[in-house]
Amino acid sequence: MTSENTKVYTHEFIDIRGSNRANYVHHMTANWSPIAQEERDQLCYGVWGVIGTTGRWPQVVNMWEEDGFDGLAAGLEHETKSATFQDPKLAKWWEEAATYRSGGLDRVIVPTPWSPTISQLCADGIRGDVYTHEMVKVPRGTARDFLEIVAAEAVPVFEPFGWKLIGAFRTALADDSECILLWAIESMQAWAELEKAAxxxxxxxxxxxxLFEVSESNGRFLMRDAPLAPLRLGRQPSRADRHEGWADL
Incomplete structure (x- = not known):
């Protein structure tokens, strides 16, 4: 039984320039995450590449675990109070990141109390060979109710196929009508078996x-995690994982 999750998460869709996806995910995990851990108490929850046949490409999904809204507010204050709306100390980091990405779309998401934190997932040795990212639109004001239905009714159906629900979230700063589900899947064939059954x-x-009764629309796509992502490593990325030229940051 996990303790109640009181974190919040920054969820990012990142559009990649050309063939730079591998460069970008390394830059985020090895070069950014150690800074975020030390200066903002922000943990890397995951960095994944979207599998293009199933979704937008070339795209990356990032998720960062914040110490509640207080922690997120402190991080945003730290980041945006300068005249450039960016931390001046990170100018080199931003400059390199800009060569790899063209833009993105962020949202703040709130976990169910029973969703494990990234530290709990790593401690339990949870990881997937492949992951599914599912977005579900529900009637306004019903996101919390929907996520409880998922726990009670979807999880028992999906688990025998080798799918494990590792995170269930609702989007904040909105009207409680959008949910995100993250599933860790034991193999690509396990993904195929459930999709065939569906x-x-x-x-x-x-x-x-x-699902048709309690939601308005849904869709999912496949992802693989970055080489230095926490669920693959079983720990947070560290300064030792950085490439040459970043050891002084």
Whole structure:
């Protein structure tokens, strides 16, 4: 039984320039995450590359674990109080990051109390060979209720296929109508088996019908985590993981 999760998370969709996805994910995990840990108490929850056949490409999904809204506020204050709206000390980091990405879209998301933190996931040895990112639109004001339905009704259906729900979130700063589910899947074939059952009828059909009742739309795509992502390493990225030229930061 995990303790209640009181963190909040920064969730980012990042559009990559050309063939720079590998460069970008290394820059985020090895060069940024150690700074974030030391200066902002911000932990890397995950950095994934979207598998293009199933979603937008070339795209990366980043998630950062903040110490509640107080921790997020402190981090935003630290980041944006200068005239450039960026931490001047990180000018070199921003300059390199800009060569790898063209833009993105961020949101603040709030976990269910029973969602494990990244430290709990690493301690338990949880990881997937592949991950599924699912976004669900629900009627306004019902996001909390929907996530409890997922725990009670979807998880028992998905787990026998080798899918584990590692995070269930609702989007903040909005009208409580958007949810994000993250599933760790034991293999690509395990993903295929569930999708077949959902598409052609079978044990997943009951959940599909229930999903249509309680949501307005949904969609999911596949991701693989970066080489230095916490769920792959079993720990947070460290300064020792940095490439040459960043050891002095």
């Amino acid at each position: 598409t052609f009828g079978g044990s997943v059909e009951r959940w599909r019908k229930r």
